[in-house]
Amino acid sequence: MEASARTFLVVCVLCAATLRTGFGLHTVNAVYGETIIIPCGHETIDDLLFASWKYDAHDGTSQFLASRSAVKNKTTYGDALEYKNRVEVSENYTLFIANAVINDERRFVCMRVTADNVFEDPAVVRVFKPASKPEILEQPKIMETGKINRVGVCVAKDSYPDGNITWYRNGKILLPIDGAVIIDWNKENNSSSGLYSMQSSLHYMATKEDIRAIFSCTVTFFMPNGQVSAVSDTASFDIYYPTEKVTIQIQPSKKYIKEGDNITLQCRGNGNPPPQEFLYYLPGQEEGIVSSSAYHITDIKRNATGDYKCSLSDKNMMASTTVTVHYLDLALTPSGEVTKQIGDTFSVLCVPFASKNVSVMFMKDSKILTALPFKNLQYRDSGVYECLANLEEEGLKSRKTLKLTVEGKPRLKLSKTPSSDGKTKTISYEVEGFPKPEVSCSSTGNLVHLNKTDETVISNIRYSAKIIISPEENTTVICVAENKLGKEVRTLNVSAISIPERDEQNDSSDDSSDHAKLIVGIVVGLLLAALVAGVAYCIYIRKSSPGTKHVGKELGNTEENKKLEENNHKSEA
Ligand SMILES: *[C@@H]1O[C@H](CO)[C@@H](O)[C@H](O)[C@H]1NC(C)=O
Ligand SMILES: *[C@@H]1O[C@H](CO)[C@@H](O)[C@H](O)[C@H]1NC(C)=O
Ligand SMILES: *[C@@H]1O[C@H](CO)[C@@H](O)[C@H](O)[C@H]1NC(C)=O
Ligand SMILES: *[C@@H]1O[C@H](CO)[C@@H](O)[C@H](O)[C@H]1NC(C)=O
Ligand SMILES: *[C@@H]1O[C@H](CO)[C@@H](O)[C@H](O)[C@H]1NC(C)=O
Ligand SMILES: *[C@@H]1O[C@H](CO)[C@@H](O)[C@H](O)[C@H]1NC(C)=O
Ligand SMILES: *[C@@H]1O[C@H](CO)[C@@H](O)[C@H](O)[C@H]1NC(C)=O
Ligand SMILES: *[C@@H]1O[C@H](CO)[C@@H](O)[C@H](O)[C@H]1NC(C)=O
Numbered sequence: 001m002e003a004s005a006r007t008f009l010v011v012c013v014l015c016a017a018t019l020r021t022g023f024g025l026h027t028v029n030a031v032y033g034e035t036i037i038i039p040c041g042h043e044t045i046d047d048l049l050f051a052s053w054k055y056d057a058h059d060g061t062s063q064f065l066a067s068r069s070a071v072k073n074k075t076t077y078g079d080a081l082e083y084k085n086r087v088e089v090s091e092n093y094t095l096f097i098a099n100a101v102i103n104d105e106r107r108f109v110c111m112r113v114t115a116d117n118v119f120e121d122p123a124v125v126r127v128f129k130p131a132s133k134p135e136i137l138e139q140p141k142i143m144e145t146g147k148i149n150r151v152g153v154c155v156a157k158d159s160y161p162d163g164n165i166t167w168y169r170n171g172k173i174l175l176p177i178d179g180a181v182i183i184d185w186n187k188e189n190n191s192s193s194g195l196y197s198m199q200s201s202l203h204y205m206a207t208k209e210d211i212r213a214i215f216s217c218t219v220t221f222f223m224p225n226g227q228v229s230a231v232s233d234t235a236s237f238d239i240y241y242p243t244e245k246v247t248i249q250i251q252p253s254k255k256y257i258k259e260g261d262n263i264t265l266q267c268r269g270n271g272n273p274p275p276q277e278f279l280y281y282l283p284g285q286e287e288g289i290v291s292s293s294a295y296h297i298t299d300i301k302r303n304a305t306g307d308y309k310c311s312l313s314d315k316n317m318m319a320s321t322t323v324t325v326h327y328l329d330l331a332l333t334p335s336g337e338v339t340k341q342i343g344d345t346f347s348v349l350c351v352p353f354a355s356k357n358v359s360v361m362f363m364k365d366s367k368i369l370t371a372l373p374f375k376n377l378q379y380r381d382s383g384v385y386e387c388l389a390n391l392e393e394e395g396l397k398s399r400k401t402l403k404l405t406v407e408g409k410p411r412l413k414l415s416k417t418p419s420s421d422g423k424t425k426t427i428s429y430e431v432e433g434f435p436k437p438e439v440s441c442s443s444t445g446n447l448v449h450l451n452k453t454d455e456t457v458i459s460n461i462r463y464s465a466k467i468i469i470s471p472e473e474n475t476t477v478i479c480v481a482e483n484k485l486g487k488e489v490r491t492l493n494v495s496a497i498s499i500p501e502r503d504e505q506n507d508s509s510d511d512s513s514d515h516a517k518l519i520v521g522i523v524v525g526l527l528l529a530a531l532v533a534g535v536a537y538c539i540y541i542r543k544s545s546p547g548t549k550h551v552g553k554e555l556g557n558t559e560e561n562k563k564l565e566e567n568n569h570k571s572e573a
């Protein structure tokens with residue numbers, strides 16, 4: 001019995017020691033609005049008559065709260081207004097004060113009275129009130145770099161005792177830094193409730209690092225079991241920063257631009273918000289053109305080649321790009337329809353004007369020609385000639401055509417065809433020439449009737465026909481072939497029907513003198529052709545100087561083309 005009492009005493013002393021303040025006072029912690037429980041001392045006392053609770057009023061006096069008689073098993077309450085209906089004393093004399101307020105922070109004394117002694121046990125009440133969840137108010141939507149921006153005001157309300165507000169950026173504490181982090185805080189004391197409201201405003205020098213940065217604040221306050229924190233919702237901002245670089249782009253972003261394309265120059269700045277207005281400078285122009293987004297060029301021409309620049313509307317930060325407009329033209333001389341005579345020399349010049357070196361190619365009837373120009377033109381050289389050039393990468397193709405017609409004087413051949421019936425004799429002729437020669441035949445001796453068949457077309461320049469005659473006597477058939485370039489006469493001796501035709505010489509140039517004339521004619525023709533060719537060559541040399549040598553494979557170099565263009569402009573002007 002005694003041992004257990006002693007043990008109880010030791011335990012009580014230990015627990016009292018833990019609660020005892022430095023001044024030998026018990027401290028009772030309570031949460032605002034909840035019930036304060038103050039035990040009446042920590043040692044049990046036997047033979048208690050009654051216990052009485054008092055408190056220290058603000059004016060320093062001691063006020064009666066309640067007393068409980070052990071004998072009567074009854075509590076009587078004082079008339080202190082602020083504790084009316086809030087206090088209760090339990091059977092073991094523990095004092096309960098409901099609905100704790102800050103004013104309850106005072107000293108309470110439990111006085112126990114026995115028949116021969118009085119014990120006083122004071123206790124100090126501490127009231128704690130957690131702060132409201134902090135809120136960041138007055139947040140701006142954006143922050144600008146290089147400036148002190150207001151981040152907001154962190155407000156935490158109604159705490160007791162007062163708490164501290166701390167700002168965080170990306171979870172790391174923000175401490176004041178001269179000219180970069182400015183924190184102003186203050187707290188307000190509500191004199192009626194005694195509660196504190198804390199607020200802290202943050203001003204912050206934003207940088208581009210703050211893009212997507214998260215700001216928050218916490219309030220730290222004391223509760224009975226120590227420090228407690230409450231965290232605000234996070235705040236984030238659109239960070240505005242100036243453009244540091246402008247870029248210019250060409251759209252569509254294909255490798256080569258050719259004449260006729262539509263292009264768009266797009267200037268961009270890397271700031272936030274991106275700049276809305278730019279100045280576009282065209283090649284060789286000092287003054288920029290204001291445009292809010294892009295600059296469009298439709299149907300671009302070769303003279304649009306050059307450096308395009310753009311800057312911000314305040315002429316800051318220049319970006320430039322080179323635009324090369326590719327083009328390909330061909331100058332074919334002669335062109336269109338060309339008429340030449342057989343045996344003539346024919347030269348043709350195809351010069352490319354292009355933004356790049358390009359070679360030209362001649363084609364006739366889908367076949368590539370290797371040799372040009374022609375000496376000694378033949379009928380087979382007639383046709384459509386194409387000069388082609390191709391800049392494959394740039395997607396440029398050019399084609400010029402000429403139609404060559406080779407004309408020639410008639411060439412006539414007469415021959416006898418052995419006939420079997422014995423009543424007629426057949427003579428054939430074959431004529432060659434362009435334009436198509438007219439052939440007319442007659443015979444010496446009027447009695448002979450010439451029956452001429454329709455002409456057979458052998459090729460577009462060669463025709464044949466048969467002449468059937470029934471000569472009563474020996475005769476000479478004379479045929480004349482004629483077109484606008486000249487005529488040729490041929491004769492053939494045919495013996496009478498009665499005399500069977502010897503298997504003699506077929507053709508019959510009628511006489512040698514005519515033949516000689518023919519030869520002279522050809523020579524003169526050739527001389528004329530050479531003269532024409534010479535003139536053509538001279539013209540060609542003058543046109544293509546300097547440095548071009550071959551007509552068929554003309555290489556245009558850009559410099560040359562420029563010169564030619566200049567010449568063209570000069571001649572236009
Ligand atoms: C005191 O009174 C209450 C009722 O008011 C009763 O429940 C309790 O048992 C009594 N205690 C003693 C020790 O008589
Ligand atoms: C006194 O009684 C209350 C309940 O009425 C109880 O919670 C408390 O622990 C008791 N205190 C002591 C010291 O026995
Ligand atoms: C707060 O108000 C209470 C009651 O008016 C007063 O006792 C206390 O000193 C005040 N505290 C501050 C920090 O103003
Ligand atoms: C002080 O607190 C009381 C009651 O808690 C409240 O009605 C009053 O608005 C508060 N005053 C201020 C200035 O916050
Ligand atoms: C508030 O800050 C002061 C000074 O830094 C410190 O002494 C106090 O304990 C802090 N209070 C809380 C609730 O953290
Ligand atoms: C360029 O734009 C015009 C209309 O602005 C359009 O008619 C033309 O076809 C476009 N040219 C090309 C090559 O897309
Ligand atoms: C470019 O050439 C076109 C004709 O092809 C002309 O209309 C335009 O004015 C020229 N532009 C410049 C800048 O010379
Ligand atoms: C000419 O010859 C054809 C057949 O070759 C014949 O039909 C026609 O009658 C002849 N004409 C004359 C006038 O002899």
Ligand SMILES: *[C@@H]1O[C@H](CO)[C@@H](O)[C@H](O)[C@H]1NC(C)=O
Nearest residue numbers: 474475476492493494508510
């Ligand atoms: C054709 O006949 C004439 C006379 O009619 C004659 O002079 C001439 O030599 C003859 N020609 C040939 C090739 O036999």
Ligand SMILES: *[C@@H]1O[C@H](CO)[C@@H](O)[C@H](O)[C@H]1NC(C)=O
Nearest residue numbers: 473474475494495496499502
């Ligand atoms: C007709 O020609 C033949 C040879 O072809 C000749 O033998 C004959 O004498 C000639 N007749 C006349 C009348 O000249």
Ligand SMILES: *[C@@H]1O[C@H](CO)[C@@H](O)[C@H](O)[C@H]1NC(C)=O
Nearest residue numbers: 415416417428503504505506
């Ligand atoms: C004459 O011409 C015919 C047909 O053109 C031919 O069949 C014959 O062989 C030729 N005769 C001579 C001698 O050339």
Ligand SMILES: *[C@@H]1O[C@H](CO)[C@@H](O)[C@H](O)[C@H]1NC(C)=O
Nearest residue numbers: 356357358547555556557558
């Ligand atoms: C174009 O041709 C010229 C000479 O004709 C030559 O000097 C130049 O290097 C060539 N350029 C290219 C890109 O081939």
